Amino acid sequence: MRKSFAELNYYEMLDIRPDAAAFEIRQAYDAALQIYQPGSLVSHSFFTDAERQEILSLVEKAYRTLIQDQLRKAYDDELVRRGELDAVRETAPAVKKPVGIFSISRGRGRQPAGPNPESLKNRILQSARIRELTGRPALSGEDLKQIREELDVTLEEISQATKIRQDHLINIEEDCFARLPAAVFLKGFVKSYLKYLCLKPAEELAARYMETFARLSQSQRAEENK
Numbered sequence: 001m002r003k004s005f006a007e008l009n010y011y012e013m014l015d016i017r018p019d020a021a022a023f024e025i026r027q028a029y030d031a032a033l034q035i036y037q038p039g040s041l042v043s044h045s046f047f048t049d050a051e052r053q054e055i056l057s058l059v060e061k062a063y064r065t066l067i068q069d070q071l072r073k074a075y076d077d078e079l080v081r082r083g084e085l086d087a088v089r090e091t092a093p094a095v096k097k098p099v100g101i102f103s104i105s106r107g108r109g110r111q112p113a114g115p116n117p118e119s120l121k122n123r124i125l126q127s128a129r130i131r132e133l134t135g136r137p138a139l140s141g142e143d144l145k146q147i148r149e150e151l152d153v154t155l156e157e158i159s160q161a162t163k164i165r166q167d168h169l170i171n172i173e174e175d176c177f178a179r180l181p182a183a184v185f186l187k188g189f190v191k192s193y194l195k196y197l198c199l200k201p202a203e204e205l206a207a208r209y210m211e212t213f214a215r216l217s218q219s220q221r222a223e224e225n226k
Contacts, residue, residue, distance in 0.1 A: 005055055008182070009084055010062035010075065018076070018085055022067060029063040032056075035163065047188070115153055120198040123151050134199065139208040140216065144193065145173035151197055162192040169193070177217040186213070 011018050014028040036047070036056050047055065065071045079085035124130050127150055133143045159166045168189060171179040180186055191206040199205055
């Protein structure tokens with residue numbers, strides 16, 4: 001069973017390694033603030049205002065703890081006692097860049113314009129293939145990929161608009177269950193993906209995807225344990 005956000009440790013909340021350097025912690029914190037602030041496309045998709053405020057509070061607490069050496073050491077010691085962290089934490093290489101679940105652009109470069117929503121809606125109405133895929137009781141990542149390609153939308157366009165990293169979008173489309181983020185993020189990612197493609201009802205389709213994801217990932221784990 002995947003953890004809820006409140007059950008994650010501070011490193012998991014900020015999506016950083018336990019050996020992350022201070023600058024990585026700051027960047028992860030800044031990224032999280034952009035994601036959960038009011039009006040965020042991704043967090044608005046699947047968190048209520050109250051839930052978003054609770055997450056922001058947890059993110060703030062995680063940052064304040066990890067950015068201060070003494071507090072971080074005490075927290076690490078507690079994680080070691082709980083068996084959640086190895087006793088030896090190596091120093092992060094200075095050249096290694098942080099890896100987050102979101103793609104946050106801090107530059108002012110021009111982003112791809114993306115498809116016109118009305119054009120997407122017209123293509124959906126005219127596509128028998130899309131109607132077939134969205135009409136099925138199950139909806140997989142491969143189905144989402146076929147729909148996206150039918151609409152002639154790139155992963156880069158979706159990533160730029162939703163701030164979801166392209167590698168996560170690829171893992172969703174390729175049904176790479178072991179590499180997918182926590183379910184609390186996954187459903188929102190899929191919902192944002194569906195909304196960007198103007199697929200409706202997004203909530204129902206996202207729920208259908210999550211049911212398919214749960215069934216297929218459980219089946220995959222069972223096969224691996226044989």
